Amino acid sequence: MALRNGFPLEDKMVSASDLSTFGRLKKIYTRVWSFGNSVNVGSKSSFAFPSLNGVFAIGSFLTFLLAVCCAYFYLFPDLQPIVRSYAIPSSVDSISRCNLFEGKWIRDESYPLYNASDCPFAEQGFNCLANGRKDKGYFRWRWKPKDCDIPRFDVHLLLEYLRGKRVVFVGDSLSRTQWESLICMLMTGIEDKKTVYEVNGKNITKQIRYLNVRFSSHNFTIEFYRSVFLVFQSQPPRRAPKRVKLVLSLDKLDDISKEWIDADVLVFNTGHWWTKTKLFEMGVYFQISGSLKLGMPIMTGMRKALDTWASWIDSVVNPNKTVVFFRTFESSHWSGRNHNMCKVSRQPISKTKGRERSPISDTIMEVVKNISVPVTALHVTPMGAYRSDAHVGAWSDNPSVPDCSHWCLPGVPDMWNEILVSYLLQVFRISP
Numbered sequence: 001m002a003l004r005n006g007f008p009l010e011d012k013m014v015s016a017s018d019l020s021t022f023g024r025l026k027k028i029y030t031r032v033w034s035f036g037n038s039v040n041v042g043s044k045s046s047f048a049f050p051s052l053n054g055v056f057a058i059g060s061f062l063t064f065l066l067a068v069c070c071a072y073f074y075l076f077p078d079l080q081p082i083v084r085s086y087a088i089p090s091s092v093d094s095i096s097r098c099n100l101f102e103g104k105w106i107r108d109e110s111y112p113l114y115n116a117s118d119c120p121f122a123e124q125g126f127n128c129l130a131n132g133r134k135d136k137g138y139f140r141w142r143w144k145p146k147d148c149d150i151p152r153f154d155v156h157l158l159l160e161y162l163r164g165k166r167v168v169f170v171g172d173s174l175s176r177t178q179w180e181s182l183i184c185m186l187m188t189g190i191e192d193k194k195t196v197y198e199v200n201g202k203n204i205t206k207q208i209r210y211l212n213v214r215f216s217s218h219n220f221t222i223e224f225y226r227s228v229f230l231v232f233q234s235q236p237p238r239r240a241p242k243r244v245k246l247v248l249s250l251d252k253l254d255d256i257s258k259e260w261i262d263a264d265v266l267v268f269n270t271g272h273w274w275t276k277t278k279l280f281e282m283g284v285y286f287q288i289s290g291s292l293k294l295g296m297p298i299m300t301g302m303r304k305a306l307d308t309w310a311s312w313i314d315s316v317v318n319p320n321k322t323v324v325f326f327r328t329f330e331s332s333h334w335s336g337r338n339h340n341m342c343k344v345s346r347q348p349i350s351k352t353k354g355r356e357r358s359p360i361s362d363t364i365m366e367v368v369k370n371i372s373v374p375v376t377a378l379h380v381t382p383m384g385a386y387r388s389d390a391h392v393g394a395w396s397d398n399p400s401v402p403d404c405s406h407w408c409l410p411g412v413p414d415m416w417n418e419i420l421v422s423y424l425l426q427v428f429r430i431s432p
Contacts, residue, residue, distance in 0.1 A: 098148035108142040112410035119184035128395035128408035155189035171269035181413040245283030271329040328361035331384035342402035344393035352385035
């Protein structure tokens with residue numbers, strides 16, 4: 001657009017056209033007013049009649065003026081005053097009208113977004129390339145929604161948005177993977193890598209309870225809290241059966257939840273630990289109001305835990321400060337009769353074989369839908385169902401134990417974060 005004195009030329013055209021048009025209207029107005037005055041000149045006996053003529057004349061003039069204005073904007077719509085807006089790009093704005101999780105993976109040679117070996121916060125066990133994987137195709141795929149596009153990741157835009165903020169991830173090891181992914185993505189925009197550090201000098205481990213990485217150049221933190229069930233875990237009550245080693249208080253949120261409250265962005269997940277092998281076979285049972293519920297089904301227990309989480313969100317979280325997300329269950333690709341075989345493919349698969357659906361995800365979506373505070377569900381289950389090629393497999397720090405649950409970095413979790421960022425752009429109306 002051409003500019004003059006800092007303003008678009010269209011603005012100048014509007015101003016000139018307005019002056020010309022209303023200059024002609026001024027002449028008409030003068031004639032009408034003069035008509036009213038000339039009629040008032042005469043004998044006193046005719047004073048009322050001429051004044052009435054003047055009122056009619058002025059009324060006619062105002063009607064004429066309104067008609068001219070309407071005709072003006074109808075005939076010259078392009079010359080209407082320009083109202084500048086600072087809305088986000090249409091690609092981001094369309095997200096509210098698009099199902100981001102219905103789509104397909106397309107090959108994109110511009111990926112990956114980072115090199116895991118250059119990122120000190122990428123866990124060694126997830127760096128498949130460094131652990132001996134030869135093919136590189138698994139990190140050259142981008143998720144393409146059916147009816148819109150996810151905005152390309154702009155690291156500098158995100159760094160500025162996060163200035164002075166807290167981003168908190170809460171959940172299991174899949175949440176930690178997403179946490180690591182986001183940090184690595186953000187570090188590509190930081191010149192001095194030493195300005196990014198774990199606040200307490202901790203190393204990343206599988207059992208660590210809390211990690212806090214600070215980007216000092218932009219004064220924000222990306223934090224992770226390990227809470228695999230989201231609710232409080234404790235020792236069993238007295239006189240509990242010997243098989244009960246630990247209890248989950250389904251009506252009480254995790255005791256570290258107080259640390260989450262003042263975050264600017266909260267991202268939750270749970271799911272992979274809600275299984276018989278990680279609960280009952282490990283001696284973990286449910287409890288409500290101090291009473292053991294030994295016969296409670298796992299999905300019933302999970303629903304009660306999520307209801308407790310939802311009540312906490314509604315009562316504690318300030319929606320004017322905090323944006324809340326909940327990521328659904330991440331598809332795994334175990335095979336075999338006992339689901340203990342892990343075969344990593346070379347390409348995304350075309351048939352999901354039911355993996356695009358999950359009762360855990362369905363429960364999460366149902367709970368999120370009924371919360372008063374706005375919560376966005378990151379429904380990643382369908383998109384992950386195609387990616388049997390992107391799991392860690394045997395390329396971990398312990399190759400003797402294959403892994404078809406976790407994902408290589410870079411890889412699928414990066415796409416979760418690109419979607420997360422696109423929602424943040426929409427919520428805060430940020431544009432490049």
